[in-house]
Amino acid sequence: MPNTMSALSSWEGFRVDSCVEREDSSLLITLRETASSAVCGACQQPCSLVHERRRRLVRDRDCFDRKVWLDVPIRRMDCHHCGARVAQQISWLDRHSRITHRLRIWVETLVQLLPIKHVAQLTALHWHTIKTIDHQRLERLHGEFSSQGVRRLVMDEFALHKGHRYATVIMDAETMRVLWVGEDNSRKAIRPFFELLGKVGCQQIEAVAMDMNTAFDLEVRKHCPHAEVVYDLFHVVARYGRDVVDRVRVDQANALREQPAERRVIKRSRWLLLRNKDNMKAEQAVKLDELLAANTALATVYLLKTELKEIWFAPSVREGFRRWRQWYRLTMESQLKPAIQFARRLKKYLRGILASAIYRMNSSILEGVNNKIKVIKRMAYGFRDSAYFFLKIKNAFPGKPR
Secondary structure, three states, X not given: OHHHHHOOOOOOOEEEEEEEEOOOOOEEEEEEEOOOOEEEOOOOOXXXXXXXXXXXXXXXXXXXXXXEEEEEEEEEEEOOOOOOEEEEOEOOEOOOOOEEHHHHHHXXXXXXXXXXXXXXXXXXXXXXXXXXXXXXXXXXHHOOXXXXXXXXXXXXXXXXXXOOEEEEEEEEOOOOXXXXXXXXXXXXXXXXXXXXXXXXXXXXXXXXXXXXXXXXXXXXXXXOOOOEEEEOHHHHHHHHHHHHHHHHHHHHHHOOOOOHHHHHHHHOOHHHHHOOHHHOOHHHHHHHHXXXXXXXXXXXXXXXXXXXXXXXXXXXXXXXXXXXXHHHHHHHXXXXXXXXXXXXXXXXXXHHHHHHHOOOOOXXXXXXXXXXXXXXXXXXOOOOOHHHXXXXXXXXXXXXXX
């Protein structure tokens, strides 16, 4: 027992009266006050008058393989300075708390390495107790909104729950720091971010990268008069894949009902057509070449997809506009209805597409954020508290120095 006691530091204002081993092998340490006066928990002034005394069972950090419990005498002071009757202030124990600061700090360290469920098993604390400790830690670190020096933003949405429930994440494009996360992806949902940003902060925003989300677009233009909207290549190409490549592929497969072997090849070619050729293995590239050589319609939409990407890599707005006109002309001449409809819809977003020649930014970095978000969700086995989940996301992306 002396070795165990020496491993524990002192408790300021108290001394050990006794230490016994309980039936579950944990230690119960009874403490005694060392001074006749105490500090008022309300005004932090020395106080000698005691209204009543109570004892509180408090959990301290484990000592080696033993759990440690403290039987602490708590005095409720009758303060002659502020007139309050509150519990005394204890430097190592928060008011009304049943865990010491030392245990809280240990738990805060563990939750940065392990899921809450595993920390609960290790410490024998309740899941909600550990979650509350971690929530308070994250609130101290990321609870205060700061947008100092922010000039460029990236906005995107991610799936919050099943059933088409989404949340919006906004990041500083230069430091990769998550500034704000909120539920839903509507104009009303993202408006609090601009209110937090303030009038001065909104005027300093020069560019915002996003997908073709009308809600994001309209809200940015309303609050940030000097900001240029930049539409992201990744999302446009992904939509082209869904609206054009997939539609043409299905139409071509349906036209080959009398030829089951050829129809099967086209039906199974979806990922070949959507994937970048640079990322393919040699045998996949060969299959793609054979498919495009055998089907003119698929070859056309694949070529148009390649040409569409080149608009975002134009060295100037003038060159970008030239590439756009060439792509638009080729699309109109293709006589493929899905491609023509897509080009006409895309035309109204042309300014934001050409802006990529001035502002080299995109929301592809948020795809990495989305992947990390999925990992956080899996580690927590899902989150029922959205505010806590959003703090976790902010903590995972604190940003890099400017």
